[in-house]
Amino acid sequence: MSSNAAGFTFSDLFAGIGGFHAALHAAGGRWVFASEIDKDAKAVYDYNWLRPLRESGAKLPEGVKFEVSGDIVELTESEVRVPRADVLAAGFPCQPFSKSGFQRGMDETRGTLFWNIAKILADPEKRPSVVLLENVRNLAGPRHRDTTFKTIVMTLRQLGYRTASKPAIFSPHLLPPSLGGRPQVRDRVFILAHYVGRDRAESKECFDDPITAGLDLKWRKTDWNLRRDLPLLPQQRVERKYELESAELKIIDAWDRLLAEVAQRLEPGERLPGFPIWYDDFRSPAEAEDMIDAAELRGEPYPRWKRDFLRKNAFFYWRHRAVIDRFRPELDSFPPSRRKFEWQAGDAKPLSETIMHFRPSGIRVKRPDYVPALVAITQTSILGDERRRLTPRETARLQGLPDSFEFMQTTDRGPIKQRDAASYKQMGNGVNVGAAYYVFREYVLAHSNEISRVSPQVVESVKSCPANPDERFQP
Template identity: 25%
Template structure:
């Protein structure tokens, strides 16, 4: 069985995709304590190391076939500050390079926001590309959307980088082909089932009244961003982001009982997590939403991992 070391593991979306494709996760690292609680709740505590990767010696990281990393994307996001490598979070990419240099995996797998390719007029992506090339890797990359590659109606586009230490492996590898989307976002939801009160905009505040008045069409999900409501007429769920941890930045709909946010379970479903995956009862709802938004669309990861396994 091929082995994986996972950096910036979050709640384990990348790990889960690789596990579903038949890989074994032998070591994973995550800094955020709340995310670690969720990870351990679903995967156990056999190999997750909690702490800042910058404080972990590469001597303590095992060799593996795959090094996987969904390194922090906020610095490169079009919706974020966009500070790139001038943001301490942006420089965490170089921890990936440090670990890759030490453990020499056959393949490095990276996931990030699509805007990574355009950030700083392409110079950021060129730095990432060159850093991998200098270690001897051959780079393959592709932007892929969840609704095109996972049969899940979420408009989430990300860039996936697969770097090979061997030219023959690189030549054999193919990214998965698009697959048809067979359902719209509202078909994935139950409008006749009342959810817990915490999800509804029911308070008598100007903001809650504005949301209730704005979200009228039951056929679509609305995106609430910075307190403003916009209807998504493409029958898809908007990109789930870490900022949806607040009601002012959320995916919202009208059901038989009022106007509400997507529930945690519905949000996990739009990221392709299985029904048995959930949060421990020690996690605050704010943190749970943030963790979902910071995660990945699991079926996209699984499909790429399956192609990597075929290549190996």
């Protein structure tokens, strides 16, 4: 999997295990720099991307070493100690903007890491010609779009980079397999920019719409078939450690039987509720109203979403209490996080025909065609029909990494296989190869005239690369 001797060079900041590396390598790029602070991710990156370069005897620019550098703050603090590259890619930390965090954005220390990227862009001797940034969708959400996102756009333009005023939101599930798509709904914000000088970057000629504006590839979530398109590993090749434990099977079985009985009582055309149903909030509608009134009397009124939640759960319970009450002894024995259930799988069906997630906030059920976004915490997708979790290999496929990619670490003692927990975390934090490749390739082709003035090698390489990045990784 070594990078080819290509016409353009790239730097990989906040590199993780190399999702951007895979995408830019497939586009014809040649690695010159990577930084990553997580030691496990650094070791995996080194094993998969730099070890082959070292062993092949590849030549690097003067002063560049075959290693993954560490903290980008230290590398840009007093001076920019990052080599120049034609393209700079950075999946800068998303926690300050993620819905799962406090959403403090630029006010949180990690949010300021964009300014370390900006220091590189501001250095005339180091600045790249093309910039490719990635972050969670919430960066363009209501809390951050008119503040953090707008600040990033303004800063890029002040530094001489032409970029869109609106975010490019994209997901690998929108791409057909022929373009490197994957059956994973993973909406991410991509910010692409190219250097034109400050006067032109801030002129009225700046474009507002991102590269994904008006995009319709005629491919939908329901066109995917997880078993066929990923593909899933044959059952005989899956280790038993990925199978569900007996306690987990007991929980699934109880909810399966309860929901099947409830479904039989629904009116024609009616679906199971899409709101989270919570056993701990099963009470009569009158009791729910009493709770709401009591909170107001205390001067601590519930927010609207919680009032709606309590009322809906009470109505659901009261309507189906004849069924639910028979399951109380079983549900009482479950941990709190397993007494909450969220149905998002369309029409009622057995849980064996769904994808499940055991989340800290409860059990969530989805259609079996595709999977939700991989996350960096322990809630790996569960295949209902096989009663097991996705394996690390399958999550790597979901992120568009080739099967030649290995969850191995380079260490002083030689290569070692890393823990599954680290692999799942890395895939949850990773950049999807197909999505990154698509937006980068389309952006360069759309702005080839301007990019050619500063880095013709980028345009030439991209024009000669295939539409599907998977073709670059085939044996």
